[in-house]
Amino acid sequence: MTSRQDWFAGARPRTLPAALVPVAVGTAASELANGVIWWRAACALVVSLALQIGVNYANDYSDGVRGTDDERVGPMRLVGSGAASPDAVKRAAFTSFLIAAIAGLMLAAAAGWWLIAVGFACVGAAWGYTGGKRPYGYMGLGELFVFVFFGLVATGGTAYVQDESFTTLGAFAGIPVGLLAVGLLTTNNLRDLLKDEAVGKRTLAVRLGDHATRIFYAGAIAAVFLCLPYMAIVRPWALIAMASVILAIPPVKTVLGGAAGRDLIPVLGSTARLQLAFGVMLTVGLSLSG
Numbered sequence: 001m002t003s004r005q006d007w008f009a010g011a012r013p014r015t016l017p018a019a020l021v022p023v024a025v026g027t028a029a030s031e032l033a034n035g036v037i038w039w040r041a042a043c044a045l046v047v048s049l050a051l052q053i054g055v056n057y058a059n060d061y062s063d064g065v066r067g068t069d070d071e072r073v074g075p076m077r078l079v080g081s082g083a084a085s086p087d088a089v090k091r092a093a094f095t096s097f098l099i100a101a102i103a104g105l106m107l108a109a110a111a112g113w114w115l116i117a118v119g120f121a122c123v124g125a126a127w128g129y130t131g132g133k134r135p136y137g138y139m140g141l142g143e144l145f146v147f148v149f150f151g152l153v154a155t156g157g158t159a160y161v162q163d164e165s166f167t168t169l170g171a172f173a174g175i176p177v178g179l180l181a182v183g184l185l186t187t188n189n190l191r192d193l194l195k196d197e198a199v200g201k202r203t204l205a206v207r208l209g210d211h212a213t214r215i216f217y218a219g220a221i222a223a224v225f226l227c228l229p230y231m232a233i234v235r236p237w238a239l240i241a242m243a244s245v246i247l248a249i250p251p252v253k254t255v256l257g258g259a260a261g262r263d264l265i266p267v268l269g270s271t272a273r274l275q276l277a278f279g280v281m282l283t284v285g286l287s288l289s290g
Contacts, residue, residue: 002078002083002088006078006083007078007084010057010060010076010089011053011057012056016049017272017275017279018052019045019048019049019154021177021278021279022154022279023041023048023155023158025158025173025177025286026157026162026174027044027159028284028286028290029155029169029173029235030158030159030163030167031162033290037161037162040107040111043103043106044107046103047103047104047107050097050099050100051097051126053096054094054123057078057092057093057096058093058126058127058130059129059130060077060078061079061093061131062130064077064079066130068195068196068201097123101123104119110161111160112164115161118153122149125145126149129145137201138201139202141204142185142203142204143185146182147179150178150181151176151177151182152178153174154177155171155173155174155177155178156173159173169234172227172230172231175223175227176223176224176225176278177279179221179223179224180221180224180275183224183275184272186204186213186216186217187271189204189205190210190214190217190260191261191262191265191268192205193206204216210260217255218256221271224248225242225245225248228241231282231286235288235289235290236289237286237288237289238282238285238289240282240285243281244277247274250270251267251270251271254266
């Protein structure tokens with residue numbers, strides 16, 4: 001029997017800030033003068049969290065049945081470790097997607113039925129990262145899709161369901177959020193670079209190589225803070241998020257310093273903490289200026 005602790009670990013809780021931050025920032029980037037519609041924000045959070053957990057289980061299943069997790073360096077995988085059967089993990093993934101779909105339907109009924117198409121695209125992207133015949137994560141496109149769906153779509157979409165219209169701020173706020181999600185995935189792929197290359201998994205890190213991937217990570221983190229001056233033009237208090245730069249220094253130094261393999265595992269936690277701190281500060285700053 002798979003324990004609750006195993007399922008919790010398989011959901012990869014360190015990745016959950018990638019689901020929390022876009023909803024918080026997107027809600028704060030909406031037209032706050034009209035008041036926040038809290039039930040819509042709650043539904044958006046359920047969608048985001050369920051998709052994040054679903055993609056984690058889906059990756060666990062797909063990588064496990066392909067055998068690319070047989071010698072795992074990072075967090076425990078349910079299928080690869082034998083802690084759960086592939087069918088059980090697959091069911092967990094699709095149950096998570098179903099929960100996201102139900103909450104998404106409620107939002108679509110309120111803000112526009114065309115959002116159903118966005119929901120299908122999100123679920124398709126979640127499954128297609130490592131699932132299917134041609135997983136895009138194996139072709140070096142993971143960072144691009146993460147930026148789009150956990151940055152632009154999640155943040156801009158949350159702002160849209162509040163305002164029922166698109167705004168420049170809502171769309172732009174998704175850029176730093178997406179870049180932080182890219183930083184998480186890049187760290188993960190840098191850690192697994194040699195193993196992925198050996199099993200034919202052509203992630204962006206494998207395609208770029210070790211040195212260029214480290215520069216890419218540092219550049220993505222730096223670009224996060226370069227986005228703040230523009231947002232401050234519209235919402236001046238957004239600049240308080242600049243204070244989180246202090247949390248960016250240790251992981252960037254570690255990555256640029258050449259840490260590899262297990263030594264990069266703490267960088268995942270540091271990047272997640274940076275993502276959460278930046279998201280909280282930006283949410284507060286956007287709200288104070290709204």
